[in-house]
Amino acid sequence: MSNILVINSSAAGKDSVSRVLVADAVTKLLGTNPAARITHRDLGENPPPHLVSQTLNGVRGTAATDQEFAARRLSDELIAELKAADTVVIGAPMYNFSVPTTLRAWFDHVLRAGVTFKYVDGAVHGLLAGKRVIVIESRGGLYSEGPAQAIDFQEPYLRHLLGFVGITDVTFVRAEKIGYGPEARTAALESAKTQISDAVDTPLVKAA
């Protein structure tokens, strides 16, 4: 049975660019695999809390208090969802040149030494290999070419975080120039939908 984990992180409602495109990706993935099981994790509606002094040890140390155990349970739950998935779709709008803090908080709960990555002879070894990820990037401006390429802290960051846990089969779908007016927005959505079709038609690259 195939499992698809669907993560949204837009703070905007259902018509947000990334949410529309995430839904499009899910529809297309189900078209190729109608029996796939879908798990939704909406970080925009229900964000994981920031790690704070009362909870940090639950995720990055040894839990001892109720709050730390609660943080550990959430971390376990988020990791279990990710581990169970063979395909992950992530809606990741660009916020202040990077990702929404809700998505960052999700990574803070999911990147756990000994659970999703470990060090072997001083080198990091990701423990979640063999998954494919489609990241939907919605952006007000243009970052895939031109002078703003250097201030794209969204795509390289996501590529690094996913690679850190061993996920290297990542397709980035870019919906750019959303802030350039209605025509640019429509063109960006159409282009992104074509990118999604191409991604869904591409077979999973099995880890060596």
Ligand SMILES: Cc1cc2nc3c(=O)[nH]c(=O)nc-3n(C[C@H](O)[C@H](O)[C@H](O)COP(=O)(O)O)c2cc1C
């Ligand atoms: C808090 C916030 C910060 C943003 N920062 C950027 C930015 O740094 N660069 C950019 O090109 N667009 C930025 N935008 C525009 C969004 O990337 C764009 O509206 C995108 O469509 C949002 O995705 P969504 O429609 O799925 O919510 C920002 C939007 C918000 C709400």
